Amino acid sequence: MNDVTQLQDQLRLVPLEHYVFLCIVLFCIGLTGVLLRRNMINVFLSIELMLNSINLLAVAFSVYYNDPNAQAFVFFIMVVAAAEVAVGLAMLVMIYRNVQTVDINALNNLKW
Numbered sequence: 001m002n003d004v005t006q007l008q009d010q011l012r013l014v015p016l017e018h019y020v021f022l023c024i025v026l027f028c029i030g031l032t033g034v035l036l037r038r039n040m041i042n043v044f045l046s047i048e049l050m051l052n053s054i055n056l057l058a059v060a061f062s063v064y065y066n067d068p069n070a071q072a073f074v075f076f077i078m079v080v081a082a083a084e085v086a087v088g089l090a091m092l093v094m095i096y097r098n099v100q101t102v103d104i105n106a107l108n109n110l111k112w
Contacts, residue, residue, distance in 0.1 A: 011063045019060035026053035040095070040102045044088050051081045 026049055033046030055074045062070035092102060099106050 008063055008066075011060075016060060016064050019057065023053045023057040023060075026050075026056070038104050040088075040092050040104055043104070044085065044092075047084070048081060051077060 030046040030048075030050035030053065033049065034043055037043050037046065055077055058070040058074050058077075062068060062074075095107065096102055
């Protein structure tokens, strides 16, 4: 037996429902962080947590159903997440230079 099938057999020891429950919990934690936090860094971290929970769920379904297409889709999600972090942190630095805070509520000062 080669290494890939051995790894897939080990991953299938955990029922798929456990992966789904874990991903739902992680996504809800991220969603709560986005809705309740006022610090932009925490909001970005919460968005990353939500994207990682989606990636974990896609990989779990990919392993259980022997479909490598979801793993390719995970790669593109990771690329988008990296671009989001780069653009978001650049915006965060520029906002901090102008307002001297990373509080989301302080962005009302940037209105016309």
